[in-house]
Amino acid sequence: MINKPTIISKVETDGSGIGQIRKDLSQDIWEAGITLQLNNLTTNRPFQSSKPVVDALSHSGHNTLIVPKSALRHDDGTGGKYGVAEKDLKLEGCHAR
């Protein structure tokens, strides 16, 4: 586990294991995607409703770690007509640790 800081305080990433679960993405590309989405939520307008959520997360007193999601879910028959969407939108993507 090699946690890296993001543009948001107390929110880190660990993409070190991506090679074991994804053949289609590198760690650099995954991390660039995370940075882009964090920017979309905090610095690229509009963000008036999203930035308070991110700010509250960084001031919660706890740490948030973002890790790559396995692609296996997309191949297990749950992808539906939208490919990754239909079931993925219903699967929990966040857990306490």
Next chain:
Amino acid sequence: MPNQPRGSGHGSDTVIWFTPQDYIKTDTLPGGRPDEVLLHEMVHALRMEMGLNLCLGMDDGFDTVEEFYAILIANIYRSECGYQTLRANHDGKKMLAAPFTDDGRFYKQWKDKVDTLIHQMRDLCNAIAAVPCAFNPIRRAKAVK
């Protein structure tokens, strides 16, 4: 919950499993854009970190109240981004339909849930209530009080 460890109520660190590139294909669906998906998961994470997460069951396709809260805030963000199509519930393909696209009707339908969110996350909801977008049941709730 029987057979489950009891939480402290003080919250905990959280892990979000998220790969933004997976949602390029779904960005035309309500709630399907990668920034919306990340925001949705961050709402879950925030409530876990604040010790507020309580997955009580909920009807109307939301599955749990926690999903209702995450979908509500992501829908307000989606509306702020200028979209008129909003996510109906926790079924990824359903679009919110009239009359609930009207935030006043939405608030009236799920008043107890929205009021609970405002009570639990007052500072966050004060900030969101100030967002001048077409769909903002939190702003509507504040206007009623």
